[in-house]
Amino acid sequence: MPPTLEWVELEDGPALRLLDQTRLPNETTFVDCTTLEQVAEAIKVLRVRGAPAIGCAAAYGLALVAARSSAPDVGALRSELAAAREVLGATRPTAVNLFWALERMMAVASQSGLASAAELVRALVEEAHAITADDLTRCRAIGRHGAELIRPGWSILTHCNAGALATAGYGTALGVIRAAHEAGKGIHVWVDETRPLLQGARLTAWELVQEGIPATLICDDMAGYVMQQGQVNCAVVGADRIAANGDTANKIGTYTVASLCHQHEIPFYVAAPYSTVDFSLASGDDIPIEERNVEEVRLLGHFAARPVTPQGVGIYNPAFDVTPARLIAGIITERGVAGPPFGHSLRRLAPE
Amino acid sequence: MPPTLEWVELEDGPALRLLDQTRLPNETTFVDCTTLEQVAEAIKVLRVRGAPAIGCAAAYGLALVAARSSAPDVGALRSELAAAREVLGATRPTAVNLFWALERMMAVASQSGLASAAELVRALVEEAHAITADDLTRCRAIGRHGAELIRPGWSILTHCNAGALATAGYGTALGVIRAAHEAGKGIHVWVDETRPLLQGARLTAWELVQEGIPATLICDDMAGYVMQQGQVNCAVVGADRIAANGDTANKIGTYTVASLCHQHEIPFYVAAPYSTVDFSLASGDDIPIEERNVEEVRLLGHFAARPVTPQGVGIYNPAFDVTPARLIAGIITERGVAGPPFGHSLRRLAPE
Numbered sequence: 001m002p003p004t005l006e007w008v009e010l011e012d013g014p015a016l017r018l019l020d021q022t023r024l025p026n027e028t029t030f031v032d033c034t035t036l037e038q039v040a041e042a043i044k045v046l047r048v049r050g051a052p053a054i055g056c057a058a059a060y061g062l063a064l065v066a067a068r069s070s071a072p073d074v075g076a077l078r079s080e081l082a083a084a085r086e087v088l089g090a091t092r093p094t095a096v097n098l099f100w101a102l103e104r105m106m107a108v109a110s111q112s113g114l115a116s117a118a119e120l121v122r123a124l125v126e127e128a129h130a131i132t133a134d135d136l137t138r139c140r141a142i143g144r145h146g147a148e149l150i151r152p153g154w155s156i157l158t159h160c161n162a163g164a165l166a167t168a169g170y171g172t173a174l175g176v177i178r179a180a181h182e183a184g185k186g187i188h189v190w191v192d193e194t195r196p197l198l199q200g201a202r203l204t205a206w207e208l209v210q211e212g213i214p215a216t217l218i219c220d221d222m223a224g225y226v227m228q229q230g231q232v233n234c235a236v237v238g239a240d241r242i243a244a245n246g247d248t249a250n251k252i253g254t255y256t257v258a259s260l261c262h263q264h265e266i267p268f269y270v271a272a273p274y275s276t277v278d279f280s281l282a283s284g285d286d287i288p289i290e291e292r293n294v295e296e297v298r299l300l301g302h303f304a305a306r307p308v309t310p311q312g313v314g315i316y317n318p319a320f321d322v323t324p325a326r327l328i329a330g331i332i333t334e335r336g337v338a339g340p341p342f343g344h345s346l347r348r349l350a351p352e
Numbered sequence: 353m354p355p356t357l358e359w360v361e362l363e364d365g366p367a368l369r370l371l372d373q374t375r376l377p378n379e380t381t382f383v384d385c386t387t388l389e390q391v392a393e394a395i396k397v398l399r400v401r402g403a404p405a406i407g408c409a410a411a412y413g414l415a416l417v418a419a420r421s422s423a424p425d426v427g428a429l430r431s432e433l434a435a436a437r438e439v440l441g442a443t444r445p446t447a448v449n450l451f452w453a454l455e456r457m458m459a460v461a462s463q464s465g466l467a468s469a470a471e472l473v474r475a476l477v478e479e480a481h482a483i484t485a486d487d488l489t490r491c492r493a494i495g496r497h498g499a500e501l502i503r504p505g506w507s508i509l510t511h512c513n514a515g516a517l518a519t520a521g522y523g524t525a526l527g528v529i530r531a532a533h534e535a536g537k538g539i540h541v542w543v544d545e546t547r548p549l550l551q552g553a554r555l556t557a558w559e560l561v562q563e564g565i566p567a568t569l570i571c572d573d574m575a576g577y578v579m580q581q582g583q584v585n586c587a588v589v590g591a592d593r594i595a596a597n598g599d600t601a602n603k604i605g606t607y608t609v610a611s612l613c614h615q616h617e618i619p620f621y622v623a624a625p626y627s628t629v630d631f632s633l634a635s636g637d638d639i640p641i642e643e644r645n646v647e648e649v650r651l652l653g654h655f656a657a658r659p660v661t662p663q664g665v666g667i668y669n670p671a672f673d674v675t676p677a678r679l680i681a682g683i684i685t686e687r688g689v690a691g692p693p694f695g696h697s698l699r700r701l702a703p704e
Binding site: 026159192193195196198201202205206209215216217218219221222223224225228252253255256257259260262263297300301307308309310311312313314315316317318321 | 377378511543544545546547548550553554557558560561566567568569570571572573574575576577578580604605607608609611612614615649652653655656657658659660661662663664665666667668669670673
């Protein structure tokens with residue numbers, strides 16, 4: 001698989017190279033972002049998406065601003081970075097990793113030891129590299145922990161894409177699936193197509209085909225049927241933000257999957273880096289839910305040449321939903337698996 | 353609204369004129385079927401769809417075969433009709449109305465009193481007209497009975513299209529919605545887009561806009577979210593076949609909606625003509641489920657110019673599912689509303 005995102009040196013300076021996920025699976029194309037605006041646009045229109053990958057892209061976005069800045073001194077550069085932080089922070093409201101990564105970068109920017117602009121640039125690029133390398137390491141650990149929950153021969157349902165494309169590589173939910181497959185467990189994956197933007201049909205299916213992991217795509221409204229037929233052993237999804245009590249915001253439709261799992265007594269797991277837990281929020285009620293352009297619905301994720309809906313009908317397009325902790329069997333992090341009650345178990349996994 | 357189907361006289365003889373539902377909502381076009389093969393094709397590719405409308409179309413299909421036959425005598429015509437009945441009966445396996453209408457027509461065909469081919473043709477055309485007129489009458493009665501269940505200001509969720517387009521007119525689930533709207537109840541409708549063929553986004557939304565009934569379209573995976581937000585007061589759907597115990601086959605995704613309603617303590621209603629009840633089946637386990645071409649999934653209901661899925665991924669495309677009776681609050685028929693336990697209540701509504 002090509003890298004989701006990569007720091008490259010072009011003739012005129014550095015760039016953030018992104019695998020353009022809006023063109024998958026039909027075209028494998030890359031965009032080289034050299035400006036803050038290009039990075040922000042790429043996040044907004046989902047050329048790069050998935051909570052951990054957005055965090056990495058935003059970190060590189062700040063590194064890029066610094067590396068291409070003409071600020072005369074450290075103070076001016078810090079002002080420029082503060083402004084850039086606002087632009088990147090306004091791209092997508094729900095995923096916490098974006099803000100977490102921006103904070104890590106801004107903490108480096110405000111270090112008093114960095115006297116010259118050049119030193120600051122170097123430190124920021126290194127921090128973005130570290131955030132990205134750490135993410136890959138964490139995904140592999142999530143995979144190891146999660147695979148222990150998967151029994152041989154299981155069929156696993158997933159929604160949206162929490163794969164290599166949503167992270168620096170390997171994936172969270174798909175990290176669990178990859179690790180179970182690599183361990184020779186003989187698994188099969190049910191892939192929800194995930195309307196409106198079809199990340200399941202386009203991205204998860206693409207990753208699984210490349211890995212040779214047996215997978216069957218279904219429309220979202222078929223999930224209940226395959227569960228009713230006894231064909232699903234567990235569900236694993238990613239997360240955009242997890243409240244202190246375990247309530248989990250993730251791609252719209254996740255709550256529907258979790259409800260169906262509950263009804264069918266199928267374990268429902270969330271897989272995410274520990275940085276996805278936002279201890280500042282007591283419950284999921286406080287997680288902001290992004291609403292996106294209704295054209296995503298009307299134009300079938302922009303794959304229809306013209307609207308499939310009649311003029312004049314109202315359309316609602318929330319991008320996320322919140323699954324209450326009571327529907328979640330376990331939250332799989334790089335530090336281990338937290339079980340209910342999550343208010344206790346999530347804190348217990350914190351670094352000392 | 354233009355008629356869903358209509359018997360017309362062309363220069364060279366009669367035809368079944370169908371509003372081509374595969375072209376809605378972008379184009380209002382009609383196809384004139386003059387042969388058995390055209391009628392069968394129209395049913396298979398869903399130019400005409402919806403259990404009651406399929407029944408009417410199949411009845412007119414037999415009338416058309418008779419009216420355009422060159423059979424020399426009644427015996428030869430009856431043989432031709434028997435062969436045509438097989439062709440039409442093989443178009444779609446799940447909806448019972450198709451078989452019910454064909455039986456009604458074949459009963460007329462076998463009447464001993466009809467001595468000439470011309471008399472038989474006339475009787476068959478009249479029977480097809482009667483089936484269609486009866487369907488409209490039944491839909492209006494379903495609407496009246498169902499509207500009594502709807503309280504002022506309710507938001508009603510529906511899946512697929514059980515509207516005028518799925519019947520001879522007025523609709524079953526949408527008949528209930530139309531009647532509640534006409535009664536001034538100030539309702540609002542949540543429309544599931546209904547993948548893979550988008551009958552909700554294309555057809556139900558189109559009907560509701562034409563009627564001026566407030567409606568909001570959502571993707572199927574958003575249904576759980578709007579229920580969780582307390583924004584759905586009840587769900588009403590149509591049916592393709594109802595077993596004697598109340599188990600109901602309907603468009604794929606209906607079971608997912610019913611499960612979500614159950615979880616949220618939202619009443620889930622089925623609206624269908626009484627002829628949809630198949631007393632020969634003890635339960636829904638015996639209802640055959642049609643599987644359709646996976647290109648419907650890959651090409652987004654044929655609205656995408658090219659597949660949105662990678663080569664090599666498996667795809668599953670069941671066209672229906674069965675909602676167990678325990679999830680159903682009531683079955684609304686033209687004879688009244690049956691409540692649980694349905695084994696008793698459905699029989700009680702039978703004509704004496």
